[in-house]
Amino acid sequence: MKVLVPVKRAVDYNVKIRVKSDQSGIELNNVKMSMNPFDEIAIEEATKLKEAGIVTEIIAVSIGPDKAQETIRTAMAIGADRGILVQTDAPTDIGGVEPLAVAKTLKAIVDKEKPDFIIMGKQSIDDDSNQTGQMLAALLGWAQGTFASELEIKDGKAIVTREIDGGLETIALALPAIITTDLRLNEPRYASLPNIMKAKKKELTVMTPEELGVDLTPRLSIVKVAEPAERVGGGKVSSVDELIDKLKNEAKVI
Numbered sequence: 001m002k003v004l005v006p007v008k009r010a011v012d013y014n015v016k017i018r019v020k021s022d023q024s025g026i027e028l029n030n031v032k033m034s035m036n037p038f039d040e041i042a043i044e045e046a047t048k049l050k051e052a053g054i055v056t057e058i059i060a061v062s063i064g065p066d067k068a069q070e071t072i073r074t075a076m077a078i079g080a081d082r083g084i085l086v087q088t089d090a091p092t093d094i095g096g097v098e099p100l101a102v103a104k105t106l107k108a109i110v111d112k113e114k115p116d117f118i119i120m121g122k123q124s125i126d127d128d129s130n131q132t133g134q135m136l137a138a139l140l141g142w143a144q145g146t147f148a149s150e151l152e153i154k155d156g157k158a159i160v161t162r163e164i165d166g167g168l169e170t171i172a173l174a175l176p177a178i179i180t181t182d183l184r185l186n187e188p189r190y191a192s193l194p195n196i197m198k199a200k201k202k203e204l205t206v207m208t209p210e211e212l213g214v215d216l217t218p219r220l221s222i223v224k225v226a227e228p229a230e231r232v233g234g235g236k237v238s239s240v241d242e243l244i245d246k247l248k249n250e251a252k253v254i
């Protein structure tokens, strides 16, 4: 089986985000970029399925600047067999290409590559959209299993355990299907040095959106990006009576 894993180059999760002074986006100068963490989980899951003999080929796809080749190489060092970069110079300080345009591009890749299923992140940590997987499922007319915490591929079906509000839900999806990863699906491995070296030799195709016939013109415009409100520090009370007094007279909640 062939599996497609979209991987996004995003601001590293350890970076303290700074908003640009004109509130048009976030500062990216000298900021560390890495693979979106949910996509690392997706690559890990695809790699485990390959090790189990269920998957035969993993293709990592990224839509972004030339530098996103590094993200694809990281995916290859974990387990992807080959990579495709759809190169675009769309600004990355507002989270890169918007979800609908990413979904349309991925659909064009799916039409060419005909994968049996797609594993992708539930969310990018830069734009927090949580939309691309769902939009792609709609464009393709495929089933979707979002927020997966367990995945089994069996008898032509994807059995997905989903994290939902009150607990866990298990669903069976007819393939082809889209699975989006939640945090507890697995713990991605660190790429070993020999695998990083091997990844440099794997096939990476660079294409343009025009070659795929997709139009990435944004439909959304960012009105403004602002820092979150500063948190006001908590305080300690010395007795239950003082707490009740504060709840009654200061917070006015009882």
Ligand code: AMP
Pocket (backbone or CB within 6 Å): 006, 007, 008, 009, 036, 038, 039, 061, 062, 063, 064, 096, 097, 099, 102, 120, 121, 122, 123, 124, 125, 127, 128, 129, 130, 131, 132, 133
């Ligand atoms: P989002 O809808 O932006 O929160 O992203 C959800 C998932 O879509 C991510 O975890 C990636 O798997 C995929 N994705 C989003 N943007 C890109 C991109 N530019 N290149 C490759 N994959 C992407």
